Amino acid sequence: MTVLHLTDEGEAADLAAFLSRLLHYDRSAAVRLQAAGTALAVFGRPPSFEVLAIRAVRLAKPYENGLDVTLDVTVSAGELLEAVDESAATAVVPGAVTGPPWAGVLPPRGGWRAEPGLPERGELRGLVAASVAEFRSRTEELAPEARTRAALDRVGREIWSRTVGETGLPVRAVHAAQSLGFLRGDEQSLVSSGAWLRLRTRYGSVAVRRAGVGALGISVR
Structure with missing residues (x-):
């Protein structure tokens, strides 16, 4: 089980709010998670807008419970939302799902x-x-x-x-x-x-x- 430790309750609340908004537009939404060091990027694609949305989340403990050097997985946005514990500032990463086509093509990390x-x-x-x-x-x-x-x-x-x-x-x-x-x-x-x-x-x-x-x-x- 991979547990993400966020920096504080506010960061957890912001992540939950982002996931809730994605689910408002698509109840079966998936998100791709990429973590390295103390940074987590959450990618989603609300269908009404035809854009890629990216929420950066600050992590306090990047290597806890199996989160090795990096994390890269596509999961259900709904399951991830349920796994966010705002009071503890943690989120359990749910099981991987087959990602939608957009999840395989992301913007470059650098060169901006x-x-x-x-x-x-x-x-x-x-x-x-x-x-x-x-x-x-x-x-x-x-x-x-x-x-x-x-x-x-x-x-x-x-x-x-x-x-x-x-x-x-x-x-x-x-x-x-x-x-x-x-x-x-x-x-x-x-x-x-x-x-x-x-x-x-x-x-x-x-x-x-x-x-x-x-x-x-x-x-x-």
């Missing part, structure tokens, strides 16, 4: 460089609010018989695929960051590595593949 043009948090939140309002307005204007899933998806793709200024970052990535509780405080940045763009905050990151960049920067692990 800063990208210019990312607006400040208030502007980003305003952009998401305006996009949500536009989606509601446009879909409400559709005749009842035309308000099909295909029509709603078409409007959604048009709105959420727009980019934030000249950054190339799709608005859906900002929406995901806000919905997952990452877009808090004033410490957010945009970085890139190969084909990947990453909106990074102190609470977590959202990564997307840039269209038309080919297979550069893919890390299969």
